[in-house]
Amino acid sequence: MKQCKIYLALGDSMSIDAYTGVAGGGAVSQFFRELGDGWSLDDHTCDGCEMAGVPRDARGDLITLTIGGNDLIVNKDEYLSTGLTSFAAEHAQLLGELRRCNPQSTIIVGDVYAPAGTLSVPEQQGLRDANDAIRENCRRFNAVLAPIYDTFRGHEADFLCMGIEPTLKGAAAIAKLFSTAYRQVSLG
DSSP, X not given: OOOOEEEEEEESTTSOSTTTTSTTOSHHHHHHHHHOTTEEEEEEEOTTOOGGGSOSSOOOSEEEEEOSHHHHHHTHHHHHHHOSXXXXXXXXXXXXXXHHHOTTSEEEXXXXXXXXXXXXXXXHXXXXXXXXXXXXXXXHTTOEEEOHHHHHTTOHXXXXXXXXXXXXXXXXXXXXXXXXXXXXXXHO
């Protein structure tokens, strides 16, 4: 009997079904269907998840991680006054622990899109700094970046609802980024 591979989904509402208006419409659900037979899903994504809430010892053959947006919102005042050093360190620690538990796994990490509406100049810079840290941590821990920020830029009206949650189209865009990243690694 052939053993199933495990797709481990970790992170926040960028990955969930809730705001898409469709059961199974979230990025994780859409990507999981694309994987096809031979895969099982271990989904630990949830609305409002912050880095501290991501399980560090979970295992999977393929892992997607969408995290950081809620941390940026909750700790906005601190980050704007002190910079993103603590964000970068916490993200690195999380990704490092996931890599240690899953040394041979493909890990795909999404960066953070900008919410609809206007961010102040310091908030825009903070988001750029956070995404720079995510990109650097992907490089450090041999993870593949899913460039959600660049993909959503200019498409916020179609890809976001309530100003900050992915619509069905937004979730499809994230799922496509996951799929593209996975194919690149698989063909690598």
